[in-house]
Amino acid sequence: MISYISGVVEEIEKDKVVVDNNGIGYGIFASQSTLEQIGIGEQVKIYTYFSVREDAMQLYGFLSRQELQLFKLLIGVSGVGPKGGLAILSTCPGDSLSMAVLADDAKAISKAPGIGAKTAQKIIIELKDKIDIEDMIAGETISKPMTKASGVVGDAVEALTALGYSQTMAYQAIKSIENVDGMDVEEILKKALKNIF
Template identity: 35%
Template sequence: MISTLTGRVAALSLDALVLDVGGVGFAVRTTPQALAEARHGQELTMHTELVVREDSLTLYGFPRPEETEIFRIVQSVSGIGPRIALAVLAVLSPDDLRRAVAAGDTKAITRTPGIGPKVAQRMVLELKDRIGAPSGEASADGDAAPALAADAPATGPEGDVVQALIGLGWPEKAAADAVAKAAGDGASDAGALLREALRRLGGSR
């Protein structure tokens, strides 16, 4: 089991990074927030979870060990696999999720693409005694502005960000609308577009 990796960031994409560890490049799937914080050439430690399937080996990793633990625990809920568990962490921090579970706030949980009310209720029931108590204060994301209708951009950073959001589970139109609004507010590079689009999607779902 690979539990941690420490190495140099050799490549970054919108859904993964490549960590060069002693000359071996490990592709690590992670959250948009972690990717936005990473820099090419940076020395980085990722706390990892290897997901084994019949036809694939996929390494998921996070900068903080509690994120890896939440990623692992969320997958214990019936019907939730690694893709949705990763989407949960893209929308909710560990403490945000703990607060939602403790309060039975299924609406907050259904902000995650791929999770409807029934699955959110199941998460509350199955995680309440396992996920731990929240610490600190609730994060202040502010109110999300209403999305503007837009066609999905085909090329450039906006198109790349739309495709990354679709990969996390959001519908194409919702992803394109959020990216268009983020671009209209001045975000231009892929990292800034992704952060702002996620904030809007998370707040308005």
Template identity: 45%
Template sequence: MYGFIKGVAEEVEGAAVYVNAGGVGYELHVSTQTLGRVKMGEKVKLYTRLWVREDALILYGFYDKVERDMYDRLITVSGVGPRVALAILSGMTADAVAMAVLADDVAAFSKVPGIGKKIAQRLILELRGKLEKADFSIGSFSPAQAPAGSAAQEALAALVALGYTASEAAQAVGAAASESTVEDIVRLALRQLDQR
């Protein structure tokens, strides 16, 4: 129904932003990621999704199409409704969600309040095929694409053994995968992880 709403961000109430567009104040429920990027009193363009219930029409807002597209994928998972999807996007960026799915990182999802191990596993299982073709900036490395026993796979395993989550390790290995030895990849990946 609404693709986006463009106007002035006038108020914040809880997790909702009120946008004045043409004299109409739209209440948009947003993630903390989006909320952190919206500046009160300034123009904003939020991409939207409308959720229709028997007793309400709820408008969800997203700072960019990447976050909205991830929201669209999240709500296709059984047991994940709009509020849970928004909670996930409040705890993780869309790119982090994609990386966690591709890296089978149950722990990354379990850090989000309200997401238990079963839902985390379901998210990974149901989203894996939908995200491999998606355009998220998760780097060139996907653990599933690296050959078994390769330097990248061994470096990933080493970083996970050091206590990093699979998604953190995969992102760092992706940035350092141009190196040829396990030691070089791990050294560069650790430098990148220390800078965060």
């Protein structure tokens, strides 16, 4: 199995990147957010997933291990293949997917081409217990089972949703606050509201 490929970006196509590693050009399918973060001639390290089917062998690549982990979780959901997983990560890049799952935001996930409302709901049900909001806020996307934020973070999320913000927006606002640990709810709310506006 190929865990990652380091090399120079030779080409960027609509849905993939070609990375030169010691004279061999690897064609790696990638999400739009990944393709937008790299440029031709740049040195990159891409974490890969090697998909083998009867009719094709393909590499899928990600700039972080966390994104690769999310991709593996997505393709573990019945009805979501590698192309569908990439489409979802293109529509909900970074922590947006984790936040959409935790907030039961099927609409955000179903914006991905080829992903309907039923599949989006199935993704939420299957991934919800695999994503921890507090570890995500601390920068680690995949962690132990936990479905709701607890303590001051949970209280802050509840307060923001009571003010009319969606849970996804509340999570994103809190995620962008540095050093949440040690803050009280009021302090988190003040900073989160500044991030929303």
